[in-house]
Amino acid sequence: MEQPYFSPKALKLPRSIRKITLAVFAVMLVVFIPIYHWEPLPERVNDNVIYFLDLFAALTAAGFATLLARQFAPGEPPRRVWLTFAVGWWAWVLAEILWIIYSFLLSEFPDFTLIDVCWLSGYFSFGLSLYYQSRLIFGKKRKSYLYFIIIAFLLLISAGLTILARQAGLGKDISWIAAFLAIIYPVSDLMQGAYALRLSFLFGRGQLGRPWWGLIAFTIADSINIYFWMGGYKWMPEQVSNYIFLLSDVCYICGYMIAALGFLSILLLFQEKSAEEAPLS
Amino acid sequence: MIHFFRQAGGDLFDGSPAYLDSLKSNFSADQATGLIEVQTGPQEQVFLLFANGDLAGAYRSGPEACLPISEQEASLNWSAESAPIRLLTLSDSAGRAIWLALESRPRDRLEVRGANGWTGFLDECRVKQFTGQVQALSETCDGLVLFRRGLPVLSEMVFCTSGGFESTPARLSTCLQSTIQLTVSELDPARPSGQYCKLRLGAADWSKTLLERYREMVGQRLLQTLTDDLNAIISGWRWKIRLNGSDLVDRHFFSQKELASQAYFTIFKGITDRMQVVLGSLLAGRMTRETFEMIESPEQQSLAALNLTPAALAQ
Missing domain, CATH: 3.90.70 (Cathepsin B; Chain A)
Known part of the structure; x- marks a missing residue:
């Protein structure tokens, strides 16, 4: 069915936006790695620099994601994919901001905070976005409630793993909810990462697959974290575990950066169009 | 005469x-x-x-x-x-219609009166799933209309009044005031015009389903980018063909089906190459194959006969 041509506003990004973004991200990584690894600044300052770098990367990803979602008319199927994805990034931006605020105000975080609400909302939106994307690709008329069944399954798995972990003596010094969160984050990451990996194989070198690579980076980061949480650091020298911790946190910030660059590469496809706008006759 | x-x-x-x-x-x-x-x-x-x-x-x-x-x-x-x-x-559209008329086999001649008679004839064609060409002659209007599986193909409809050639179906009703002599003809699949016609319809069908699917995946604006890009290339070839949304508007008259297939190949290759940039080769290939399978068998065979297939495009 013919749909009306929709242009909320011609997209006008600077011609060198890709180069500028790449340069900024490179500088951020050059600052991030030594500050994280060698901690040259006073502890508080050192931590804040890292938090703000994470926040800036998250903001860039969320900003580009929003810009991308705005390129679609209401009712267009891809709009749902990118809008829910953008909502997820904004939830994580909020989580990063709250993290900074909490770390200013509190010396120790409660077991369950607003930050967790934001992280979990982010996961929910990312999952929904993956679900919509998959539905678009495979063209199956699945109902949205199926996604909620998947979420229920995820919660059950995480709860089961939490019980097993505590029986095995893991996380005994923390509350049940804290242990549950420590499990559900990597489980969500793994599920989303695995599906994002599948999508990225399907998209191959296609521009539309690139933002999903960001979720794969988060999966790597959280997989390392859960490995250490399970005591993995005991089986390696401290020097090695430090480097692996560094790898985990670099993957974390890179997750935002990769997603941002992925969104930007799609936005530039629209940019090519905007240069010679032609109405649909 | x-x-x-x-x-x-x-x-x-x-x-x-x-x-x-x-x-x-x-x-x-x-x-x-x-x-x-x-x-x-x-x-x-x-x-x-x-x-x-x-x-x-x-x-x-x-x-x-x-x-x-x-x-x-x-x-x-x-x-x-x-x-x-x-x-x-x-x-060119009128030329193509005449070519079909010259090469088709008249099967039936009948007379209908006014708009009601014409509507009744259309109903009959729909019920019989008629495929072929109908030549309509009246005092004020002569027309050639192609039917496919019972339905008139709007892009292959040409009629002429004293005001000139028309291909807008809405104007047809003005020609239906008097008695209309109809010649119902079957297309000869062995003749070049029939083969070219099937090829043309097949290309239009494939492009429609493929671009609709692409639009579903990427949205209207990226589809527009693709069609603008390809229209610029097509105009360089001087073919009277244009992509409008998901429609392949083909108003060119190729004298041989091989020439037409070369043009369609260039267009489909252009579409799939651009789709690959956005969706990747695996997904673009998958969509190309799936949409090709959705084309009705006669048209699909005519495309395949001239190597207009997903496999050929992937090479």
Whole structure:
């Protein structure tokens, strides 16, 4: 069915936006790695620099994601994919901001905070976005409630793993909810990462697959974290575990950066169009 | 006697075979589409049909249907030194419709009265899932309409009034005031015009489903980017073909189906190459295959016969 041509506003990004973004991200990584690894600044300052770098990367990803979602008319199927994805990034931006605020105000975080609400909302939106994307690709008329069944399954798995972990003596010094969160984050990451990996194989070198690579980076980061949480650091020298911790946190910030660059590469496809706008006759 | 699109008039001459040759040269030089009707005998006519300057076919009228003849035969068959010649310049769509008419086999002749009669005829075609061409002649309007599986194909509908050629179905109703003589013809799948027609319809169907699917994946604006890009390339080839949204609007008359298939291949290759940039080769290939499978079998076979397949595009 013919749909009306929709242009909320011609997209006008600077011609060198890709180069500028790449340069900024490179500088951020050059600052991030030594500050994280060698901690040259006073502890508080050192931590804040890292938090703000994470926040800036998250903001860039969320900003580009929003810009991308705005390129679609209401009712267009891809709009749902990118809008829910953008909502997820904004939830994580909020989580990063709250993290900074909490770390200013509190010396120790409660077991369950607003930050967790934001992280979990982010996961929910990312999952929904993956679900919509998959539905678009495979063209199956699945109902949205199926996604909620998947979420229920995820919660059950995480709860089961939490019980097993505590029986095995893991996380005994923390509350049940804290242990549950420590499990559900990597489980969500793994599920989303695995599906994002599948999508990225399907998209191959296609521009539309690139933002999903960001979720794969988060999966790597959280997989390392859960490995250490399970005591993995005991089986390696401290020097090695430090480097692996560094790898985990670099993957974390890179997750935002990769997603941002992925969104930007799609936005530039629209940019090519905007240069010679032609109405649909 | 057969006179296509009588209301269009045309240029009438009395001329010799040598004059006919000069007319043919003019068509070639002008790269024009048109028809030359020569009354070579009291009950005999010769038709020469040109597609953008190339001779698409030469035909002699027969008792039942027109028979293809060689270009030389068209000049040799004259019984008199001079014969009445009618020269008709046509749009490409009208040229294609006449080509189908010249090569199809009349099956039935009937008469309907007014708009109601025409509507009844359309219903009958729909019920019988008729595929073929219908020539409609009335006092005010002559038309050629292609039917596919019971439905008229709007892009292959041409009719002519004193105001000129029309292809807008809404205007057809004004022509249906009086009695209409209908000639219902079957397409001959062995003839070039029938094969070209199936190829044309197949390409249009495939492009429609493929681009609709692409739009579903990437949205209207990225589809527009693709079509703008390809339209620029198509205009460089001087084909009267254009992508409008997900529609392949094909108003070009190729004199051979091979030439048409080359054009379609270029267009589909352009579509899939651009889809690959956005979706990747795996997904683009998958969509190309899935949409190809969705085309009706006769059209799919005509595309495959000329190597217009997902596999060929992937190479």
